[in-house]
Amino acid sequence: MKNIRQTLSTIGKMLSPLKKSIPSIFLIFIFLLIDVYCNLTLPSYTADIVDVGIQNTDFNYIISVGTMMMTMVLIGVLATIALSYFSSKVSAAYGRDLREISYEKILKFSNFELNKISRSSLITRNTNDVYQIQIFLGLLFTTILFAPILGIGSIIKAMELGTDLLWIIVVTFASVAILLGIIFIRTVPYFKVMQELIDKINQTSREILMGMPVIKAFIRQDYEEERFEKTNEEFKEVNLHVFKTLFLMIPAMTMILNVMIVLILYFGAYDAINGKILTGTIIAFIQYSTQIVISFLMLGGFTIMIPRILVSGRRVGEVLNTEISISDGPIDKIDENPTIEFKNVGYSYPGSEKETLKDISFKLEKGKTTAIIGGTGSGKSTILNLIPRLQDVTEGQILVNDKNIKEYKLSTLRERISYTPQKAILFQGTVRSNMQVGKEDATDEEIEKALNIAQVDFIESLDDEVTQGASNFSGGQKQRLSIARSIMxxxxxxxxxxxxxxxxxxxxxKVKENLKDLKESSSILIISQRISTIMDADEIIVLDEGKIIDKGGHDYLYKNCDIYKEIVSSQIERSEDLIYDNEETASFTIDSSSIKKAAGGK
Incomplete structure (x- = not known):
């Protein structure tokens, strides 16, 4: 019962974009009926011309009926054009709106959902899968609804002719059904495999393109070519198997259709000789029989498409039905001068038995700079992801002004936070457009001020191009632009x-010196592996395997925390460069030559 409700809910969500197109759908049905009516009347006119006009050599009757036929043909052509226009319009608009709905849902995904459905799969679902559904919708109006109406109408018209040749249609129908059944059984299992292989091709391509520098550095081009070729070859083999089978349908159907016509002519000839049926009626019967077979052929083609459409629909439905693990709270306002407090926070990644963070407690306050340092994998970046709720704690709680962070609306919370990620991500456009991501209505003066703070001295103007992936800037330049954007x-x-x-x-x-002004009215949290970056912070937190080992000022930690002292020693080569100001407190300064020797980077 639950699965049925979920299926109905998915169908409802996927059909919701069609509400805007109801007037166009109504017109589609009208033009569809007109087109079918025109197709059903033409064989009758043909029979009348042969049986009456030609038989009685009545030229005026032939002209009169022929004119009616031409009128019906013209009306049918116009109806077909209108039908194709509106069906294309509706299906294209549906594809656009479904992609929008799916994309809006993806934008709400947290890191948990993004790990559950891979990014390459999300791209495939929002492009290829939606496109498959869009094609199906276009065929639904022009073919799938047209075919059964035409087929049923043709059967009725053929029966009205009063012949004893209907058994030929039954035999033909049975032959078509058996052929379609064989093709259906041989192709259905492969459509799901095809979509999964498209995911795999996207994933492999994305991985290779993003890892190009590493591939070239280790001369792995041949290996990656073979890896991609293997995936591509798998996709080719599956496609060949499916389409070889599908393409057998066309000649097989042609043969069945021709055999049917031969049988009608053969047995109809005896009836015509014996006076049981007129020649025009035989011609009309052939036309109606052909329309019946073509109708079933159309439905057969649709039947073969069903598995692929169902797979695509299920994959898009999974996106629409994915429960968002991080949702809004009721509070839409945060008081001035807020604080953020971690209170016994723990976090475990889904499916992981080991805790990433354990019993983390500290507080961010106005006018205070807090720094976090620790080894790779100690949970530093995870802490930052928890603050804007890119992930949610699994134990303990994070408090904003003594209220659980989950009680605030996401937009309310995030508009008070500026987050500069580890990887500098810039968007294709200009320097100005990238800076306006940080503040939509930023003036050129505000942008230039932020760029100066971040020491962005390598651009000529705000209209300088930023290519895709910011490949026209170095790593350091991208980081400075990213910092400038975050302080807009x-x-x-x-x-x-x-x-x-x-x-x-x-x-x-220089950048850190310029950022000191932010501290007066805000709180700063810095994660770094460089001692030179964090040593002047008001509080430094030392993490190890997800736990806080110690926290305090630089001088205190150097004297009392072995892990911190080990980090300092590893980054400063000559201990004689440490100039102790006070032997009792072990406070010291590091001269500029020592700082230049410090090792940086994770």
Missing amino acids: DKRDFYLFDDCFSALDMNTEA
Whole structure:
């Protein structure tokens, strides 16, 4: 029962875009009926011309009936054109709206949903699968509804002719049904495989294209070519099997149709000789029989498409039915000068037996810079993802002004947070358009100010092009543009996820100096592996295997935390560069030559 309700819900969601096209669908049905009517009347006119006009050599009657036939043909052509126009319009609009609905749903996905359905599969579902459904909808109006109406009408018209040749239609129908059944059984299992292989091709292509620098560096081009060729070859073999089988249908149907006509002419000739049937009636019967077979052929073609449509529909339906794990809360306002507090927070990735974070507690406050440092995989980036609710805690809670973060609307929460991710992501367009992602109505003066803070001194104007993937900028340049974008608008919390790693020490020092003004009215959280990046933070949190080992200022941690001291020692080659100001507190400064020797990057 639950599965039935879910199926009906999915169908409802997928059909909802058609509400806008109801007037056009109504016109489609009218033109469809007109087209069918015109097709059904033509054989009768042919019979009348042969049996009456030609038989009685009545030229005026032939002209009169012929004129009616031409009128019906003209009306049928116009109806077919209108039918094709409106069906194309409706199906194209449906495909557009379904992609929009699906895309809007994908944009709400958290990291959990994005890990559940791969990104390459989401691309395939929102393009290829939606396109398959769109094609089906176009065929539904022009073929699938047309064929049974034409077929049933032709059967009725053939029966009205009063011949004893109907058994030929029955035999022909049985032959067509058996042929379609064989083709259906041989092709159905492969349509699901085809869609999965399209996913695999997209995934392999995306992985190869994104990993091109690594592939070239390790001279793995031949291996990757073979890997892609293997996937492509699998897809080719499945396609060949399916379409070889499908293409057998055309000559087989042609043969069945011709055999039917021969049988009608053979047995109809005896009836005509014996005076049981007129010649025109035989011709009309052949035409109606042909229309019946063509109708079943159309339906057969649709039947073969059903498995692929069902697979595509199920895959798109999975996207629409995916439950969003992170949803809005009721609170739509956050007071001024908010604080964020982690209270015994734990997090485990879905399907993982090991906790990524355990018992994490700290607080972000206005005027305070907090830094997190730790080894790879210690959970640093996960903490940042929890703050804007890209992921949700599995234990404990995060409090915003002493209220659970889940009680706030996502837009309300995120508009108070600026997040600079570890990987600098820029969008195709211009420098200006990328900066306006951070603030939609930003003026050129505001953009230039942010660019100056982030030390973006390598562009000529705000209209400089940003290519796809920002391939026309270096890693450090992309990071500086990303930092500039994140400080475009005033926010209460600025989160920097190791976004200084590609900057040289001198540039990093200048950017950090410029960012100090943010601290006066906001809270800053920095994740980094560089000591030079975090050493002047008000509080440094040391993570190891998802746990907070210690926290405090730089001087305190260097003296009391072995892990932190080990990190410092690994990044500063000569301990004699450490100049202790006070032997008792072990406070010290590091001169510029030592900083330049510090190792950076994760």
